[in-house]
Amino acid sequence: MADFLLEIGTEEIPDWMIEPALENLRTNFQATFGEFGGSALVTEATPRRLMLLARDLSEKAQDSQTVIPGPYVSAGARAAEGFARKHGTIVEALGRMQDPKGERFVFHQLTQGRPLSGMLSEKLPEIISGIHFPKTMYWAGKGSMRFIRPIRWIVALADDQVIPFEIAGVKSGNTTRGHRILGSKEPLPVTIENYEHVLRDNYVIVHASERKRVIEASLGPEVQRDDDLLRTLVYLTEFPTAVDGSFDPSYLELPREILSTVMRHHQRYFSVQYPDGSLAPEFVAITNTDGDPDGLIRQGNERVLRARFSDAQFFWNNDLQVNLA
Known part of the structure; x- marks a missing residue:
């Protein structure tokens, strides 16, 4: 084996x-x-x-045997001899089988299994x-x-x-x-x-199920569950590590759907919520690193998210100026 x-x-x-x-x-x-x-x-x-x-x-693969039908016995000796010669054998070594038309010669071809x-x-x-x-x-x-x-x-x-x-x-x-x-x-x-x-x-976790467990273990109970995002992050990382971050609470004035869309779809961050279910000014990012000891990854994520929220706020406020009547 x-x-x-x-x-x-x-x-x-x-x-x-x-x-x-x-x-x-x-x-x-x-x-x-x-x-x-x-x-x-x-x-x-x-x-x-x-x-x-x-x-x-x-x-080695198993040997296989193929039955090759030949001439009918009634066709005579010369037909049988030609069939046997074609397959490198003699008439006496041929087999016989019966079908609706009569008895015929057959050759049992053995194929050796390949290594x-x-x-x-x-x-x-x-x-x-x-x-x-x-x-x-x-x-x-x-x-x-x-x-x-x-x-x-x-x-x-x-x-x-x-x-x-x-x-x-x-x-x-x-x-x-x-x-x-x-x-x-x-x-x-x-x-x-x-x-x-x-x-x-060398910082590669081969099994996707283990990377998933690592990510789940790093998410506290206040983190909003998102199985689709979790599956995405499992296959975006080889050594997943959670990095917490926060944003200006003033952005919470925007609709929750806008904030969640920016965090989830654009940045692939998990949202954080209070016990009452309202959104908290925090997020969790999953990075393909072994940590963030100097806080540089956190700062970078917060800076990018701040720019995203600022853009969203601008367009939201502009939309509010449009009279639909």
């Missing part, structure tokens, strides 16, 4: 395209390698990587290029493979042996990359067993 790890390293993929891409990757792999069995198939992703892990694959490693090398480029995205581009010139973002690295390991292939000018190997800012700037050698550990040491 063999375990197999595939990681496709890219530039940042749009968050809303990631889950469909993972499902597509899983489906493509199962359709191609279903005959190799396996006890588990896991797909995960961050903004910069699509990952697939298959456990306990057979190292897993060879199939992986051949089929992985097709599986990767077959991942569907709503929008794709040529990244290495027209006529090259289209993909959602440039491919920067590929990890392909079967029991820690590199599965060699090349796609979009990138050769497969055994090195991944950590967090773009916080992780090592050098390629990181990995095995199947230490893959997650190496990435965690």
Whole structure:
């Protein structure tokens, strides 16, 4: 039995395209390698990587036998001899079968199952290029493979042996990359067993469910729940960290819908509310960092939000001057 790890390293993929891409990757792999069995198939992703892990694959596909029908027995010896010769055997080794027209010769062709490693090398480029995205581009010139973002690295390991292939000018190997800012700037050698550990040491949480738990744990009870925003932030970050912020209470004079839209849709911040349900002059931003010790991220978020609210206030006040009668 063999375990197999595939990681496709890219530039940042749009968050809303990631889950469909993972499902597509899983489906493509199962359709191609279903005959190799396996006890588990896991797909995960961050903004910069699509990952697939298959456990306990057979190292060789099962042999298969195909029945090839030949001439009817009534056609005579010469027809049978020609059929046998065509398939590299003798008449005495042919089988026979009955159909509505009579008895005929058949040849049982045995096809040896292909080894897993060879199939992986051949089929992985097709599986990767077959991942569907709503929008794709040529990244290495027209006529090259289209993909959602440039491919920067590929990890392909079967029991820690590199599965060699090349796609979009990138050769497969055994090195991944950590967090773009916080992780090592050098390629990181990995095995199947230490893959997650190496990435965690380089500020990448591989599992989306764990990133979701980290974000949820950082949100207090006063934070307004928003499952769609949570899902978006899970796939915008590799190492999510919450940063609290505030804004001038005078902006609370604007309709709540305007404030919430600016925070949620434009800035991807969580709103904060008082126990009575009214909006508080605070927000929570989820950043792809390990903290904000100097408060610079908080200050930047507050400055951007202040400008957004100021624009919204300007247009709102202008709209109030318009007489609808």
